[in-house]
Amino acid sequence: MLSLYHRIQKIESLQKIIDTEVRICKNHTGIECLQHCSQCCSYQDVNASPAEFLPFAWHAWRLGQLEQWFDDLEKHESKVCIFAKLTEGAWGCRIYPVRGLICRLFGFSATSDKNGRPLFAACRVLRQARPEMMQNVGQYLENGGKMPMIANYYRRLCAIEPGLGSELMPINLATKKALEIIYFHFAYAKCA
């Protein structure tokens, strides 16, 4: 079995592949979030797996911020993701480069129809505000264009982290669990 460090590297590679596919799709279709939207990060029911937040937790440990994030999560009572900045003029994600898979896939990925053809999983905001973009993406997919398939990426994540990749839970809980795993990994390494 690969070490935790190597498994995290593999998850990071997966993130990069998603980002590349999303970039290609954006370039071909012009699809883009509305400026300062952040609506998807403000939902109270975003689910994620602890595995997709292991790179974040590893990064937090390297920066000496792991315990601080853990304490913040303990105190965080809202169901909205702790990393979401939703104040006017300061929108965004506080951990953008190491955000989870769902954060990268949401709004820029596809499911499949009953015949196995990709079906754009558009977000509600864009569907209403930019119907022309929906058409562009539909056309792009019909012509064989690539867009990340959600199920494929979660399958690949589960292949790297079989238990932690398949366990979906509220995003703040998933993040906390990822921090715990990294914390105990290093605590154990110190004692061994």
Ligand code: SF4
């Ligand atoms: S981690 Fe960042 S991108 Fe993902 S839901 Fe939270 S604020 Fe949004």
